Amino acid sequence: MSIQGKNYIGYSLSAQDGDSFQSYIPAQNTFLPEKFHSATSLEVESAMQLAQTAFETFAQRSAHDRADFLVAITEEILALGDELLERAQLETGLPLGRLQGERGRTINQLLHFAEVVREGSWVAASIDTADPGRAPVPKPDLRKMMVPIGPIVVFGSSNFPYAFSVAGVDTAPALAAGNPVIVKAHPAHPGVSDLTAQAIVKAAQRTQMPEGVFSMLFDNGHEVGTALVKHPVMKAVGFTGSYRGGMALYKMAMEREEPIPVFAEMGSVNPVIILPETMQRKGLELAKNLAGSITLGAGQFCTNPGLILAVESPALEQFLEKLLYEIAQIPPATMLSEGICQNYHKLRDEALKQEGVEVLYKYESDGSGEEKNQSLAAIARVEGQAFLNNPALQEEVFGPFSLLIVCKDLTELEAALQKLKGQLTTSLMADADEAARHPGLLRQMASLAGRFIMNGVPTGVEVNASMHHGGPFPSTTDSRFTSVGRHAILRFVRPLSFQDWDDALLPDELKNNNPRGVWRLVNNEWTRDSI
């Protein structure tokens, strides 16, 4: 396979006359030769029309057909072999091991949804049987299940070239549910996107999916994304990226004649709270774990621990000393793009200049210019009161940066927490005894985030039914839905009730004899039995 540089519109390649751009290699500060053609408005329209037509038949395909399609995607992705890894290394600057892991995770996500769809219970079937003799009016037979909604636009993220991109956490569940997908490729890894799109198209053709079930468009500006979100055929938007980007899409979607849901995961500082006894007991161990979490992937994770809150004590000073020591052992790493790198250092330096902020560690360039696009970690501290006075200190600094908030006591710590906006995660470092003595703090932390971790770092996101990767605004635009794990499919469906239907006409999941053997809520009891 080779990179095509054209837009994937159904089963055709198209490069009408759009602008083109090239892959940037952040580690080398150079460009790769291939040209990627931005989609024209006609190409957007073609992709949309195909998606709309494909929806009618795709939504009717059996669950097994859709599962086969997802499995075929994983096979085609793996068949790309080292080319996919090497291209990603060039385009993202991420190390090979990480990319191998992320590719594995992406495959697992697709297989997870293949399994979810094959098993079938995700449709959340419920049945309330009729009672024709009920007075004063007979009770009808009602059955409900989730159904797909139509074409979904997916914006690839910059920081996960596989797992949150072309075949990632939005595409997998959207396709699994029966919705066509149009991906707007992230311009920071167009080659990876191109190869991945080829894999999906091949899989779609091989499993005889309708043309238009998948399209992918290039653009290194905002026009294509805007056109996709505003298009009347589009039914939902998946996005992972910055607050500014997410909110721009959100506003656009809300101002449509028919508003559509936007699932934008936008940012989080993932506060980590260390209680005093735990600081005393195992501060040094925590320091080592946190240093790893802060610098993991050059800090380019939405779950990066950007704020650490603790109470002043000698143990805290030892913790800090250890944290700085550990951070200093970790070399700078190449960041995803020039823009992300510049933005990181700009936001980091702005944070470091705030009143009361003391710089504890800042990787200093030796001036040789070698550090192009390198993440230069920093750790800073601030007193609780100064943090309370300055809302700017809770802004996300996307990269290997963390701010330690040193509070006089737990009351001040709770006051600082009270100031925080919505988060993806929050972590409490405390054994059960110590945690149990602070129920108010636990409640406050719970109200803040979508995932509440005990004695663990926030980086690392499991893919299963119990994962909630999402959180109160502004960490996402919709705290009710997760972008990771089985329930991510619920973003791209809606419930439909069937009243008094003849059994033969009902979808299989709702038929009396439950031919698919799915879990159903029948008269308020979960069962896989027939009725």
Next chain:
Amino acid sequence: MSIQGKNYIGYSLSAQDGDSFQSYIPAQNTFLPEKFHSATSLEVESAMQLAQTAFETFAQRSAHDRADFLVAITEEILALGDELLERAQLETGLPLGRLQGERGRTINQLLHFAEVVREGSWVAASIDTADPGRAPVPKPDLRKMMVPIGPIVVFGSSNFPYAFSVAGVDTAPALAAGNPVIVKAHPAHPGVSDLTAQAIVKAAQRTQMPEGVFSMLFDNGHEVGTALVKHPVMKAVGFTGSYRGGMALYKMAMEREEPIPVFAEMGSVNPVIILPETMQRKGLELAKNLAGSITLGAGQFCTNPGLILAVESPALEQFLEKLLYEIAQIPPATMLSEGICQNYHKLRDEALKQEGVEVLYKYESDGSGEEKNQSLAAIARVEGQAFLNNPALQEEVFGPFSLLIVCKDLTELEAALQKLKGQLTTSLMADADEAARHPGLLRQMASLAGRFIMNGVPTGVEVNASMHHGGPFPSTTDSRFTSVGRHAILRFVRPLSFQDWDDALLPDELKNNNPRGVWRLVNNEWTRDSI
């Protein structure tokens, strides 16, 4: 009990210095003496502060405590006795039988949610157990359940003074989930609202709920509602009413610094499709049923069948004749308010004036002026092609009006369906054999609505787990959530994941031994067992 005319702010009555208004009696075109004081901005603020404080403790109260509160509300509502019915008769013009039924339904809704909360499985608990030996990284223990989100503002609707008002479909699940509620009373039935608020406050005090768990504010303009929706403490909005009203709230909520969900049910013409053989076989029976459904409650239901689509045939003409005959037997009824009545006749007359629309029946006033606020039913017909050409013909006419779309053939009928916007319901009159021969039509109807009824009229909405009362935009602002039935509670909660928590600290629903015996998805299997 007597009507107080003041704002219910926690456990206090307050009438600072706001404007006041009186109850209008539509059947008599007069006003009742009591004055209702619109809330001031200070009163709004007091209610919000109480709600925010109440949330912290209310959300922690046991499920049984919350269920007891809901049951106490039903007792206090019933204790209001005939006064509540008589006041509603005056304020809404609805007949006693309907009001008794609606009060019963409201009681049942509250009891339903008391039962849902007591049983506990609504929290949708899921557990994925740890695997410390997993390579390359250990698998954490993850558990997830729904948690309440905070204060909810509920807008009472005009057309259901009990069931979609102060203690109705929004308030019951919001309280059940653990959220404080602030109701903006509908100015068309302030006395009913006042009495109902008294019942809720009494129930809250009797069951020792925190002050602020419920407040209710009056206003016959838009200021109070606007202030509530814009208040930063507010976390979601429930509304049933007009498209204009719903969209105004929606836009307001989206433009907040922190956007919040708005569940607005706004309107629907509930298309009814009669297939040719069924028209032939039982058109006369359908005509009688539809006449009843069209005029039920003076046509003032969101599920009123406003469009009937059928194919031209002699049987259709007989159906029509019968429909007109039946409609003519049904006397006009008092509408809910002067505004609704005027608006009905204005929209009805606009529809009747459209090109190609033939008036088949229109109740004519005798000029004596007796018909003040009376619903004067109308039935009209239009050819399929004229309907296709004129989007105005699918606008909702809230009242006893229905437009029959006479299509040349099923192809034209499907084309007409294609033009329709999102609906709460759609109904197909066809036996299983005839329906099975039109899979494309079934798919199209399914994509249009939230509830798809076979051989039944759309009026009548069951309260259970399989009901979806909602639908694609513009019938609601969020097609993913129902306002009726068990799952209505999902509008006012969000998922929260607990990672690696000590069992003793977890909420009961997530503890290993499942002390509440709730249904849980444990490693992807539904079970009530402990783990």
